[in-house]
Amino acid sequence: MQPVDQEKAVQARPRPASVASVRNLRVYFQSKRGMVHAVDGVSFDIYDGETLGLVGETGCGKSVTGRSFLKLLPVPPGKIASGSIQFKPHATCRNCDGNGCPSCEGTGRQSAANSRGRSNEKGIRDSVDAEIVELLEIGREEMRRIRGDRIAMIFQDPGKALNPTLPISEQLSEVFLLHRTSELLEAAGLPASTGGALRRFASQEQRFGDSLLMALPPNRAFRNRLVGALNKMVIEALGDTQVPNPAKLMARYPHELSGGMKQRVMIAQALACNPDILIADEPTTALDVTVEARILELIKELQKKRRTSVLYISHDLSLVRRICDRVAVMYAGKVVEIGSTDAIFRDPRHPYTRGLISAVPSAGARRGELAAIRGTVPELVDPAPTCRFAGRCPFEADSCRRFEPELKPVSNGHAVACFIDSAAPSGRQPTFQSAAV
């Protein structure tokens, strides 16, 4: 393996700065049959403000890749075996101190490209705002400060991702209590340096006896103001997702809302703190088509307003084509092709991508499922160093079963892991003409 080449392949040309760079990520799961290489050497960048699609058949490692950003993997059985995810958080805009001005297009944040030399943030966010954060190495506390604030996630089934026994307002409040304590205190007319029970109340760190303290004057008045400020934040966040009557929605429980409404709440929750990256793991698969269209529109709009980058995980090629700037195609734990949406759909280079694009979805397939390609996904247990697609590939030649292709650039920003475009060290080489009859 030649990591230098791989690096080159991914960063083939000058382009907008990346907010995150995944390098050689490997995530394994211990199973009875051996190590499952769920993600096996994945590298890609997420550029500032873009939507990157991550597509592939079920079980190819998309969710595991997305969850790695926030270390939301069950350990054990899972473990991050190697690799790095470098995250370059946006800095607060120097001109307007985060309030929004023309030079930052109203987002209050500098793009990742010119974040050098920015002013330091107050207190607790210092370490998070460091130039480059290595997500796989930082401690638990630091990761907690990034989760929900700098990198947020929405899940496939909004019906399951909301706590059924807490009202909407309480679930949304948590985000602000966690990441916006100082702002909350300020909005309630308290100095940001407030300590004691009031601060613990505003950061959801209540201890035994605090509820009594907060119920007594003078804290009582401040508590009411804090709750008022909090409610205002929640209503604003909900309002941004265009739910009708956000103030009334707050007291509702998840089961009282429709699927689309629940996903809006999830989106409000995820985007509440203007994250730099949103990881959207099939956020519309559980919704019906008309609702899906509106949710996608909403994500696009909010994304633009906040200059959030989106990692959009999906089964659905046509959807990805519609909304993504770039696409990464995964197969059996690897990225086999990555490039601009245009390049991928106009000139797919990997046989697997070609198969996906040309295959007509079968009549029995569920909506959002990929069209069937003959054969089945290979075992991910202790895989041999061959092309993972060999055995299903119509073009394979004998070198495909002896070597493992790596991502190599074929044109600007377009890279493919297949011996058709970059020859294997030895053996008979595959070509697009060599298709088995």
Added chain:
Amino acid sequence: MQLRDYILRRVIILPILILGVSIIVFVLTRVGGSPIGIYLSHEMTPDEVAQIEARFNLDQPVWVQYIYWARGIFQGDFGWSGVAAAPVTDVFPNKLAATMELAIASGLVAVFLGISLGTYAGARRNRLPDHATRIVAVSGASLPQFWFGILLLIVFWANLGLAPIGRSDASIWSSISHPTGIYTVDAILAGSISAFWDAIWHLILPALTLGYGATAIIARMMRSSLVEELQQDYVDAARAKGLAERIVLRRHARRNALVPTVTVIGLTFGFLLQGTITVEIIFRWPGLGRWMADSVLRGDQATLMTYVLFTSVLFLLVNLVVDVIYAYLDRRVTLGK
């Protein structure tokens, strides 16, 4: 339906259920034989026996007898206890207080220990604490209660002399009155620390014996439902917000895991009441259970019927409380279905 309406409706149905229960209790007891035995002695002639039968309406059909009995109950007359040699109503409150003190103490032990152990184990699934808790739970559910109680007695009372037997130390309690009959409360009311400790001291072993099985049941339920909750998406979503693991557990997973556990807690209450019979006999605890056991052996039907009627009503009430807590914890529950 509103929670308030629901409670109201359940309370209105309650008397009908109690009526049904009382009929069943009466009939079952009469099937066991005539209660006349308790009033008889060897010297009585057949005439005298017939007189007594007539006096207590035992010569009438069963349904007429039931009406007499029910009327008595409405007038506060639960009959004569042969075992206690006094009217049932005279003896009942004290015995009830003793049993309640025991049941509540062991119930508290079981709920508190069960939920803590279950949470502790469930949050550390398949790790050492989980396995250790499983041993406690399995032994708690399978050790026969009387055997466990006798074991404790042998070790702590007979061998080590650490724990007392019975309900109180007479020398400490000689000057203390019993307004409630619940000794721990009486001691607090009297402001006597030594009496309070004495009450607790006498309570520990029986409460432990009685609560052990229920602890095991609650812990296992809590563990398995917590494990299930922790696999739900909303737990990961809570983590993705940046919540500390401790808060994810406390505020999100544990609360939801309590929903099925509360039902089980309601059921273990019956388990506890049943257990009082054994435990009171072993530890010479002067409560309803021991009285009841004696009454069964000696055919004291008035006591028996009162006991069964009382526990049935208690059961109905506990069920109602459990349902209400359940509905409160889980707002998805549609009430009245």
